[in-house]
Amino acid sequence: MAKIFICGLVFLLLTACSPQSSEHTANTDAVSANKTSTFEVTDVWARATFAMAQTGAVYLTLNNQTETDVSLLSASVPSDLADEVQLHDMAMNDGMMQMQEMVDGVNVDVGETLEFRPGGKHIMLLGLKKPLNDGDSFELTLRFKNRDELTLLVNVKDARNLN
Numbered sequence: 001m002a003k004i005f006i007c008g009l010v011f012l013l014l015t016a017c018s019p020q021s022s023e024h025t026a027n028t029d030a031v032s033a034n035k036t037s038t039f040e041v042t043d044v045w046a047r048a049t050f051a052m053a054q055t056g057a058v059y060l061t062l063n064n065q066t067e068t069d070v071s072l073l074s075a076s077v078p079s080d081l082a083d084e085v086q087l088h089d090m091a092m093n094d095g096m097m098q099m100q101e102m103v104d105g106v107n108v109d110v111g112e113t114l115e116f117r118p119g120g121k122h123i124m125l126l127g128l129k130k131p132l133n134d135g136d137s138f139e140l141t142l143r144f145k146n147r148d149e150l151t152l153l154v155n156v157k158d159a160r161n162l163n
């Protein structure tokens with residue numbers, strides 16, 4: 001009887017501890033200006049463009065494990081890279097999928113993980129001044145409502161090489 005009780009206790013301890021340790025690992029890997037924060041921006045990349053491209057797209061994942069909703073208002077890149085940066089989403093328009101600007105920004109609710117990915121939400125670079133080549137990197141600054149801005153390094157990847 002005593003043995004069973006001990007095993008049960010160990011099992012409980014293990015299950016109680018494992019979510020915490022995996023969360024800790026995720027925080028360590030996260031790109032974040034504020035280490036105590038549990039708002040994370042991960043998987044930041046831009047799709048490589050062809051030589052004369054006028055536009056580019058950046059993708060990332062926003063994960064809000066704070067106590068308050070987070071609102072991403074805008075993004076910017078150095079002026080020698082692009083003229084303008086907009087937050088875009090895809091929407092049906094006259095039976096066609098088209099992209100449109102999210103002029104009011106985008107909300108990340110408490111506990112939500114929001115993915116910007118090809119075919120969905122993306123950060124659009126307009127008036128691209130040079131092509132984005134596989135292996136390049138550049139700085140992207142995100143501005144939030146009620147939150148410090150965040151500057152991230154974006155790696156350019158050839159989408160054909162992605163899994």
Ligand SMILES: [Cu+2]
Pocket residue numbers: 088099100122124
């Ligand atoms: Cu777009």
